[in-house]
Amino acid sequence: MSKTLKHDLPIHIFLIFAAILTFYPFFFMAMTSFKATPDFQHNFWGLPQWIQLSNYSDAWTRIRGYVINSLVVSTTSAAGVLCIGSISAFVFARFHFPGREVLFLMLLALLMIPGILTLVPAFLLVKNLGLMNTYGALILPYIAGGQIFAIFIMRSFFASLPEELFESARIDGAHTFHLYSKICLPLSKPILVTIAIMNILSTWNDYIWPLVTIADGRLWTISVGIVSFGSQYMGTESWGPMYAGYVLASLPLIVLFIFTMRYFIAGLTSGAIKA
């Protein structure tokens, strides 16, 4: 046994045990999602006797709409956050103007205001604006709220870019917009991807806000839709289609994770930047 393995072995035993406990429920979900109901009833713990793919087609027809709504809402919100947020962050990082610090603090202060405080008036506001039962009821507040932390992160990143780059472009006669679009943004790709991912993750998972602003089931996002979908199966014994729906609801984020793993982990730990 190598020295490294000898040192690591007790740690591996502990971590693998923790990993098994963590992943077994997910494994059970994936396994059961392929089982027909009688198979599930008589073979609760075992592997599927045969693969019941119709679970997936049944579930998909019922949650397809929710997935599409979430895709529209989450990607539009993330795009909005990046677009509006990066402009503001650029201004805060590279412009000098009276009131810059005060305005920035006004944004930062909002990080202290919890969603639970604003929930009721924000709901009434959206209602009075006639936005209920529209994508706008979700997208506009998501951009408004999501841009705050994004501006905070992007500002410090933009400010750390070397001034010489901007200086030489300016000597070549570049306009402000070019400094932003041709220098600032291309150099900041990793941070932009990280912010987009964080944003998609949080809007994809949001439950309460779509629940109060969207009454029309056809416009439900996946979080609201999947809870309603799941509760229809909970009392029954046909868990195959239920779990198939859960797997399908998870796939978009898993695909996103596979393609952007590095940024994903950076994004999740970027909470630590706050400290």
Place this chain on the structure above:
Amino acid sequence: MAQSTIASGAPREPGVGLLRNILRRKEAYLLLFPSFALVFIFNYYPAASALFHSVFEWNGANVQRFIGLGNFAAMLKDPTLMGSVANLVRLALFSLAVNLTFPLLAGALIFHLRDLRLAYVYRVLFVIPLVVPTMVVLGIWKSIYAPHIGLLNALLKVAGLGHMARPWLGDFKLALYAIMFIGFPWVAGMSTLIYLAGFQAIPSELLDAASIDGAGTWKRFWQVEIPLVMSQIKLIVILTVIGAMQNFSTVMVMTNGGPGTVTMVPGLWLYRNAMYYNKMGYACAIGTALFAITLTLTYLNMRYLRSSVEYTGI
């Protein structure tokens, strides 16, 4: 860096320079306008409205009557709310205890692996559950606790403990504990990643120095590593407390506050008062109280919990 300005590169001509500066500044304000318009409409206005209406009897429409601290007095006499506060305290303390132990241990163990490749594998592994949508995770936990064919009951039957099987989420005594146990064994999450990032940021010469001085693994962990991740611990405390104060979707989806109101939390009670009973003023008062408490706890945490020991090098 902070001194650099867009204007600094442009040639300055006396007289025209001032006008040009103002115009340039106008550009800055114009560019900030979309951000601030959104923030004022969807963040500042609702926050101000909530604080303002906390002293009103308000149904969100035609009834709006000033009642001073009436809502807050009513809160103290509201048995459901007081019960929900007790639940919140229990949930928050449990969540704190969990987040300060399991993920810290997992992060430390991953950090102590000598095989860095496998350490990376564990890190990725423990991120994956975060990618599963929250509501799917809760759906899975609902099936774990399900009354007849739930995993937990099935497991108890296999272990010959069938008499202990019960509808966990419908049990007056156990429902709250069932909610606390969601996420067991709590190692796959943000907290683990944050601790791990903290450990990995410790300068290696410090750890080497401790080892050369004869500190064993245990001593090194308590006297070198823990003091150096205090900032992360502090962050986790803040995030956990804020999360516990705000999150009511978990309870809503799992038990909807039931059976009866034994698992009620203030957030859910706020939601119900607003959406079911139309008591918008009362809901705003609950929100205001939660906001004030969160702010106080965050302040106390920043003020009194030690940050990481500063390492300034040689």
